[in-house]
Amino acid sequence: MNEKYNVYLVSDSTGETLDRIFLSLKSQFANFEYEKKEYAFVRTEQQIDKIIKECNNLENSLILYTIVETKLAKYIANQSEKNNLPCFGILGNLILSFSKLLNQKAIHKPSAQHVLDDDYYKRIEAIQFTMSHDDGKKVDDINDADVILLGVSRTSKTPTSIYLANRGYKTINIPLVLDQKIPPKLNSKTKACVIGLVADPERLADIRRNRVAIMNEHQIKDYTNLDSIKKEVNDSKNLFKKNNWPIIDVTRRSVEETAASILKIIEIKKHT
Numbered sequence: 001m002n003e004k005y006n007v008y009l010v011s012d013s014t015g016e017t018l019d020r021i022f023l024s025l026k027s028q029f030a031n032f033e034y035e036k037k038e039y040a041f042v043r044t045e046q047q048i049d050k051i052i053k054e055c056n057n058l059e060n061s062l063i064l065y066t067i068v069e070t071k072l073a074k075y076i077a078n079q080s081e082k083n084n085l086p087c088f089g090i091l092g093n094l095i096l097s098f099s100k101l102l103n104q105k106a107i108h109k110p111s112a113q114h115v116l117d118d119d120y121y122k123r124i125e126a127i128q129f130t131m132s133h134d135d136g137k138k139v140d141d142i143n144d145a146d147v148i149l150l151g152v153s154r155t156s157k158t159p160t161s162i163y164l165a166n167r168g169y170k171t172i173n174i175p176l177v178l179d180q181k182i183p184p185k186l187n188s189k190t191k192a193c194v195i196g197l198v199a200d201p202e203r204l205a206d207i208r209r210n211r212v213a214i215m216n217e218h219q220i221k222d223y224t225n226l227d228s229i230k231k232e233v234n235d236s237k238n239l240f241k242k243n244n245w246p247i248i249d250v251t252r253r254s255v256e257e258t259a260a261s262i263l264k265i266i267e268i269k270k271h272t
Helices: 016-026 045-056 070-082 092-102 118-132 157-166 201-215 226-242 255-270
Strands: 004-011 033-039 061-066 087-089 147-151 171-175 193-198 247-249
Touching: 004 016, 004 045, 016 033, 016 061, 033 045, 045 061, 045 070, 061 070, 070 087, 118 157, 118 171, 147 157, 147 226, 147 255, 157 171, 157 255, 193 226, 193 255, 201 226, 226 247, 247 255
Parallel strands: 004 033, 004 061, 061 087, 147 171, 147 193, 193 247
Antiparallel strands: none
16 A cells, blocks of 8 residues: 655745646656645745644655745755655756856745736736637627637537636637537638637547536437537538638647647747
């Protein structure tokens, strides 16, 4: 039986960066059993002392931290060493290396990435736009979008749209329904990057059956019928090919992977 670790994620900001790094890290180890404990906005030695004390009360404790203030970063490293606790600073060496490369001193300011600058307001605007255009709600201002996603039901259109919005891209997602036409404005030239999402029909059938069971909507037969789904997917592929829209198969992709592919397509489109 594998040992279970108590993983302390300690950040001087929201902890979002550290959480994502840990998510990537743990995915590389198949038999890593752990319990995660998160501490955000840690900016005093007293807070660190409390965390160290808690670590000492549990077996197999380890600390991962993102603390940019030099004195506090040294303090958590020294206290961990004194108490024989494994401790890993995620940003320290990277900031130092960048400082040397750029030949300038780092500001060591917590939450520096969360300033209310133009990029921040751009993301907020993109999120508001995307939410109001979810699932084909609005298409009259289609030319205001950066990205337009099309796909049959359960091809991850909404979560992918929200992810892109958080990156600052105004996104419209439009569901493709069997034997229904797409909005006429899509047939005309649009500056937005139009992308088609597809998935394996059998996988879609499984997902839809689960959704129907949860929603208690068993009267919807065509929605979960495999032959009907195959026709939906085939028709959507034909539509995408007819309009020369890029196609992404989301069957075995996470939302992040799908979004990364879309961003790559956007970048290519900029240079063509």
